[in-house]
Amino acid sequence: MAVHTSQSVAEAAGDDVARGPGRGAGRNPDKGRGMVTFRRSLSTHWYAWTMVAPVVIVIGVIIGYPLFRGIYLSMTDANERNVERSIGVNQMPATYEFVGLDNYADALTGDQFLGTLGWTLVWTVSCVSVTFLLGLGLANILNRRIAGRSFYRMMLILPWAIPGFVSVFAWRFLYNEDRGFLNRILAGGGIDAVPWLNDPTMAKISVIAVNVWLGVPFMMVALLGGLQSIDSAQYEAAEMDGANAWQRFRHITLPGLRPVSATVILLSTIWTFNMFPVIFLLTRGGPGEATQILVTQAFKFSFEISPRDFAQSSTWGVLILILLMLFAAVYRRVLRKQGDVW
Amino acid sequence: MSTDTATPTPGSKVAAVLAPANAPLRGRRSPLASVGLHATLVVASVIAVFPVLWVLLTSLKPPAYATSTDFFKDTTLTNYTNLLNDTPFLTWFANSLLVAGLTTVLGVFIAATTGYAVSRFRFPGKRGLMWTLLITQMFPVAVLIVPIYNIMSSMGLLNQPVGLVITYLTIAVPFCAWMMKGFFDTIPREIDESGQVDGLTPFGTFWRLILPLAKPGIAVTAFYSFVTAWGEVAYASAFMVGDENLTLAGGLQKFVNQYGAQWGPMAAASVLIAIPAALVFLFAQRHLVTGVSAGAVKG
Numbered sequence: 001m002a003v004h005t006s007q008s009v010a011e012a013a014g015d016d017v018a019r020g021p022g023r024g025a026g027r028n029p030d031k032g033r034g035m036v037t038f039r040r041s042l043s044t045h046w047y048a049w050t051m052v053a054p055v056v057i058v059i060g061v062i063i064g065y066p067l068f069r070g071i072y073l074s075m076t077d078a079n080e081r082n083v084e085r086s087i088g089v090n091q092m093p094a095t096y097e098f099v100g101l102d103n104y105a106d107a108l109t110g111d112q113f114l115g116t117l118g119w120t121l122v123w124t125v126s127c128v129s130v131t132f133l134l135g136l137g138l139a140n141i142l143n144r145r146i147a148g149r150s151f152y153r154m155m156l157i158l159p160w161a162i163p164g165f166v167s168v169f170a171w172r173f174l175y176n177e178d179r180g181f182l183n184r185i186l187a188g189g190g191i192d193a194v195p196w197l198n199d200p201t202m203a204k205i206s207v208i209a210v211n212v213w214l215g216v217p218f219m220m221v222a223l224l225g226g227l228q229s230i231d232s233a234q235y236e237a238a239e240m241d242g243a244n245a246w247q248r249f250r251h252i253t254l255p256g257l258r259p260v261s262a263t264v265i266l267l268s269t270i271w272t273f274n275m276f277p278v279i280f281l282l283t284r285g286g287p288g289e290a291t292q293i294l295v296t297q298a299f300k301f302s303f304e305i306s307p308r309d310f311a312q313s314s315t316w317g318v319l320i321l322i323l324l325m326l327f328a329a330v331y332r333r334v335l336r337k338q339g340d341v342w
Numbered sequence: 343m344s345t346d347t348a349t350p351t352p353g354s355k356v357a358a359v360l361a362p363a364n365a366p367l368r369g370r371r372s373p374l375a376s377v378g379l380h381a382t383l384v385v386a387s388v389i390a391v392f393p394v395l396w397v398l399l400t401s402l403k404p405p406a407y408a409t410s411t412d413f414f415k416d417t418t419l420t421n422y423t424n425l426l427n428d429t430p431f432l433t434w435f436a437n438s439l440l441v442a443g444l445t446t447v448l449g450v451f452i453a454a455t456t457g458y459a460v461s462r463f464r465f466p467g468k469r470g471l472m473w474t475l476l477i478t479q480m481f482p483v484a485v486l487i488v489p490i491y492n493i494m495s496s497m498g499l500l501n502q503p504v505g506l507v508i509t510y511l512t513i514a515v516p517f518c519a520w521m522m523k524g525f526f527d528t529i530p531r532e533i534d535e536s537g538q539v540d541g542l543t544p545f546g547t548f549w550r551l552i553l554p555l556a557k558p559g560i561a562v563t564a565f566y567s568f569v570t571a572w573g574e575v576a577y578a579s580a581f582m583v584g585d586e587n588l589t590l591a592g593g594l595q596k597f598v599n600q601y602g603a604q605w606g607p608m609a610a611a612s613v614l615i616a617i618p619a620a621l622v623f624l625f626a627q628r629h630l631v632t633g634v635s636a637g638a639v640k641g
Binding site for chain 2: 041044045047048049050051052054055056058059062063065066067069070073083084085134137138141142144146147148152154155156157158159160161162163164165166167169170171172173174176179180181184185188213216217221270273274276277280281294295298299302303310313314316317318320321324325328
């Protein structure tokens with residue numbers, strides 16, 4: 001990951017000092033030598049450490065601390081009524097108790113978490129695959145010489161340029177059951193109104209459609225960049241050898257796109273898994289809980305129901321994070337097995 | 343619509359996919375294929391543009407006709423004047439501007455030297471830092487929202503722009519550092535070396551040589567984190583209550599939830615929020631893509 005980014009200064013210092021100061025001192029029984037290593041390390045790397053210090057401190061304070069607090073909360077029975085709070089001038093101390101892994105056991109053995117997880121997976125896989133295929137198709141078309149290419153490109157990127165919450169409201173407007181544009185058009189053709197967001201199945205299709213609409217531009221542009229970095233000589237050589245269009249696509253385009261597609265698939269999987277605004281603003285997880293994904297459900301626990309269930313919400317949050325990290329680790333391992341350096 | 347009109351697309355898309363991507367046009371594409379390609383692009387463009395265009399057109403209709411299917415109907419600016427005079431839209435706009443602006447400035451400022459250090463130096467702890475930056479970007483909002491809410495609540499920072507700025511920094515700082523690393527990577531290392539030959543310290547090199555060269559990249563990073571904060575929904579919905587304190591993401595929800603569906607003013611608000619953002623975006627997008635993919639691919 002960092003091999004080619006090393007700088008002459010660091011190289012001159014040698015790789016042997018590239019060891020954590022804490023670990024270096026701890027592992028070495030001879031404290032004097034440990035200190036020397038540490039000092040030498042400090043004098044070589046102090047500027048690098050100074051430069052990264054602001055981020056390390058900020059991350060530690062505003063991400064690290066809340067993260068550990070969140071993990072702790074997930075092992076308590078904290079809710080709105082027993083956390084530290086102020087009523088008027090009175091400061092009420094926290095009275096929640098440590099319950100160990102009970103919340104996790106409840107979540108993993110109950111129906112709700114697994115049910116929501118199931119739909120979240122369906123949602124993520126369908127959004128990412130449809131978005132990827134459409135993005136790939138459009139990128140391939142835009143990569144050809146075709147009249148009005150930059151105009152089309154501009155039009156197709158537009159959904160990416162609009163703030164997400166605005167787009168989602170635009171879609172809500174179109175989907176409106178009684179007066180929305182879509183049903184008006186259907187009515188014009190004599191077709192009954194479709195309950196776009198009020199029927200569980202239709203709502204699922206509708207939220208996926210909106211998320212795909214939002215995601216295609218990024219996918220398309222990223223893949224277009226990947227396509228343009230493929231050497232056109234390869235295509236000419238393949239054509240000379242008599243490869244047909246499908247074979248060229250299969251054996252040149254797809255492998256050439258692999259680094260870019262690996263990255264965008266990973267990113268958009270994570271983004272889609274966590275895609276809060278689309279679900280929250282379109283359906284609030286409804287009808288019933290049909291479109292509730294893990295993130296919106298965790299939000300609901302702590303901000304929409306009463307009493308607010310902070311513990312359950314934190315538990316779901318931690319579980320989501322674990323799932324995503326597992327996914328990223330497995331994904332990376334698979335890529336590595338296929339020989340990609342990532 | 344999206345499901346209906348999307349149906350014809352796959353067929354023509356397969357045809358497109360089958361063709362060589364980079365092959366120079368040698369006048370071999372049949373007219374039929376050309377028609378197919380243009381048809382695909384036109385359909386896709388219409389789907390991409392229509393929802394946005396429709397909101398724009400709606401915003402120009404009198405409120406009574408908001409849901410009319412006519413493209414134009416008594417074009418008027420009533421929705422805009424109502425929005426600006428009778429709703430707290432400008433307050434929300436100012437709140438968003440303040441929160442997103444502060445987040446951007448602080449995020450870029452805090453992250454700049456880190457982006458440079460991880461781009462150029464090899465140092466103990468670098469691997470861990472890179473992993474932290476990467477992993478924090480996949481943090482779901484659900485992990486941090488409750489503890490941050492409780493912390494903000496006990497510090498009296500709920501409903502305060504400052505609280506929201508601090509919260510947004512949890513997103514902006516790792517993101518800015520990551521993205522700026524990508525941009526610094528594109529600046530030739532020879533420039534650093536020449537700086538060292540001239541006796542500049544690493545920090546001096548960064549400040550005097552690299553930072554000026556990286557200005558476009560920093561601008562893009564700043565723009566992107568501004569847009570992220572501008573469009574954030576979950577924290578804004580949970581932390582800010584009361585008409586005066588909302589940001590745009592929360593404010594827009596008011597038009598469809600609380601007062602019933604006020605599509606007219608909502609459309610006008612959407613246009614006012616979207617058009618400036620879209621213009622800047624379309625202007626900056628080429629660099630933006632470079633930044634995202636450079637940061638991600640070369641990670």
